[in-house]
Amino acid sequence: GKTITDDEEGDEEDEYLPHGAKIIKELVCPWWGSDRIVCADSYFASVVTAVKLKRIGLRFIGVVKSATRRYPMAYLSQLEMTSRGEWKGLVTDRISDGSCDLMAFVWVDRDRRYFISTASNLNRGWSPVCYRWRQVDTSPDADPERVEINIAQPVAAEVYYSCCAMIDRHNRSRQDTLMLERKLGTWDWSTRVNLSIFGIIVVGTWLAYSQCTGIGKSAGREEKQKDFYSALAEELVDNQYDSVGSRKVGR
Structure with a gap:
């Protein structure tokens, strides 16, 4: 009979993986076996992942929304939780198809957020501070006041959002500063996809440039994103990338 190698067996297993699990497995391939923590949003997050x-x-921490197979969503969604900053969870040390510590928990911010994790813990973590305008004085024509809000969170959620904050920063730079989608409106889906990919590359270039050069007030000069984008556009418009060089060959 035919002998199946480990690689072939792994490929056969991957055929039955959810799409998000397949993609994330390929993306993190260079770090296999490093015991690093991978944080991902609901597109990738599932028990299978x-x-x-x-x-x-x-290790993995992710937010679960629709991929609820084998996830205790029914139980966690029925738990009584009355205020922001509460969390409850379940931990298992063995699952049916292998040995793996899994932790499923729910944390309440504005709404309930559900997580699956093989890393960290549910001890109390750092409480982020945010400021909101609130109508503290209920008398007529009273001005709202800016109040400080502390929302408790578990360590696992802290680890997750410390990573996702960089994703939000990247999205804000692409959508609010570069604004390709607003400047170049289109109804063609392929153009929209290509613009989004191009925007991701441009913002990534800015972040790499700012980290490598150390621009900012600490370096004695400050360069804004828009200035960088303008200079980059000038280089891309007036370039010699497509020109084919020629040289004389002596006889």
């Missing part, structure tokens, strides 16, 4: 990454030597 957490287990699969654990088997290749990576």
